[in-house]
Amino acid sequence: MSGAQARERFRAGHVAPTSGWCAGLTQANLVVLPRDWAYDLLLFAQRNPGPCPVLDVTDAGSHATALAPGADLRTDLPRYRVWRDGELVDEPTDVVDLWREDLVAFLVGCSFSFEGRLLDAGVPLRHVAEGRNVAMYVTDRPCRPAGRLQGPLVVSMRPVRADLVPTAVQVTARMPSVHGAPVHVGAPAALGIRDLDRPDFGDPVRVAEDEVPVFWACGVTPQAAVMASRPPFAITHAPGHMLVTDAPDAAYALP
Amino acid sequence: MSGAQARERFRAGHVAPTSGWCAGLTQANLVVLPRDWAYDLLLFAQRNPGPCPVLDVTDAGSHATALAPGADLRTDLPRYRVWRDGELVDEPTDVVDLWREDLVAFLVGCSFSFEGRLLDAGVPLRHVAEGRNVAMYVTDRPCRPAGRLQGPLVVSMRPVRADLVPTAVQVTARMPSVHGAPVHVGAPAALGIRDLDRPDFGDPVRVAEDEVPVFWACGVTPQAAVMASRPPFAITHAPGHMLVTDAPDAAYALP
Structure with a gap:
């Protein structure tokens, strides 16, 4: 199955952990924060590159990523988590209605x-x-x-x-x-x-x-930071329910 | 010569390119921007990791770095460049009088x-x-x-x-x-x-x-971005006049 086919299934409502899907394609953790918090997260990632290897960052408001052309980050993961003030408030299968123009999405490498x-x-x-x-x-x-x-x-x-x-x-x-x-x-x-x-x-x-x-x-580390630091609003993937990208795993392996 | 000894010489006013100084110790490019521009630079670095490998980022206002304990980023490079609206306005040997509480310093890897x-x-x-x-x-x-x-x-x-x-x-x-x-x-x-x-x-x-x-x-790339993008204020190292850190080059080599 191609990455686009997997994302289409999840967009259509299929819910499943993504482990084992699309062998050879990179999967990514998702963390979405308001622009006002984006610098803190990017700096947190720079200071903690082991747990937080950043693969891509969107421009504020955009739900597209260079790692998966055609993907919509609001719908193409099988399940999301929504956080308010550090508390988990919902686990929806899309976040279309929650998206805002000031949101920045971080895609973080996954084991x-x-x-x-x-x-x-x-x-x-x-x-x-x-x-x-x-x-x-x-x-x-x-x-x-x-x-x-x-x-x-x-x-x-x-x-x-x-x-x-x-x-x-x-x-x-x-x-x-x-x-x-x-x-x-x-x-x-x-x-x-x-x-x-x-x-x-x-x-x-x-x-x-x-x-x-x-x-x-583990790439759930930024999610734990969201829980501990309580930004007013955040969206993450649900653990194990990642974005399947089009980037080959080989792109992240040393020669 | 140790890194601390080299920095002490530069702090005392010695001016020279740092190529060949303190063999085996990492040298770093410096880019300093107002906090308001720091997210753009960190994101620029994430999107251009080849020319902009970020080794450390200070907290706003701080002139200390984990790469060289005891160093003062305002005095310990042999020569600086000062930029206003993208124009080079000065090349002083310290920037003590120019330092502000909203400045963030980026140390970028060097060839x-x-x-x-x-x-x-x-x-x-x-x-x-x-x-x-x-x-x-x-x-x-x-x-x-x-x-x-x-x-x-x-x-x-x-x-x-x-x-x-x-x-x-x-x-x-x-x-x-x-x-x-x-x-x-x-x-x-x-x-x-x-x-x-x-x-x-x-x-x-x-x-x-x-x-x-x-x-x-080359780590002068962020300096070229400062020239092209004209932030109101910036400080960089003068080309070839780097920060000599205490971090061994070996720390950045793959096993």
Whole structure:
């Protein structure tokens, strides 16, 4: 399926997590803020490039992106989250009626982009095999603040067989625009994560005896900053329900 | 000499191009704009990461940077340029009296960071051997505009022996935060450069019979955008007169 075909389905009302859709095409996290807050978010991203690799920023009011010509950012994601003063107030399937001329949309790289590479390199991914959303955790590690925006680092976790950890590190290190190498290997407590069975976002996943939990910086981090910093209005994607772009994952891999 | 020692010399009034100073330490381009223009510059950098790799952004009014603890951005560069409405009005050796609470300073990666690697890899650099500033050219290639900021891509040029061009490409491709791989090899006219002997910034350099002119995106590009877009007030470094930081060049090289 092409990116345009996937977006057309979501525009028509289909709702599903996008993991596994359109293999080889980059998926992106969405954060939409009023223009008045856009500098703070762009600076937050500059200061926290691991969790917040910015792939594109729209001009205020525009709902088009260079990453997916013809896409409408108001309708083409399967599900959105709407935030007022940092509180989640709705999870609609489009945001046409909420769009404003002063809104700026940020598209942020997503770890789905390196999952194909991990599978190609022989690193199995249990959440993919089981058709579930990846497990995500809010850590106790603060991001560098920027203006009014602050918040914790959010990570995604994948169990990796101990002998495959070096492969997983090397494969993902070659994709710094989509979170890059893991931030942590093996010690959830060191990140302030108490119970791997209770992720803050996504679905829990079993860690087998011969596996290690490996943590990557996660594009839900700006969403956590919205929750913590309470801008008057924001729209994000619903976790796991990303924008499918037309940009190939390969465009974000180092030569 | 340490970075702090170099900065102390410049603070005391010494004026010299910084090429060759403090080998192994990252040097940075400086662009200072009023807060009102800072979003446009940060967005311009996001949309033009080749010429504008942002290494640090200060909070408004601050003249400190995480890249060089103890440094004062108002005094520690050897020479500055002051711009009003896009016109160069002064080239002082400090900007203490011009500093304002609404100013935001951007530190942008510099190709000096990869010159040591090129030399280590056996690629001679004539401007370094001759103790001259690198040659820089304004091209006819427009950057992607952002808000009120627009302007042409500026490139630096180094003559490279034809058989060493692949080495030069591979070495610099490993440092994407400091301009990365060349944007062009061999055809100045294709970039709108009419006469290699007349650079727009820096010093001309001879290209020998067995050499090819190789062009890298240059951190003077945001300065050209200031000239073209005419913000009411701006401060930059004088070309070749960079901030010497404490960050090792190695921090910007891929593993």
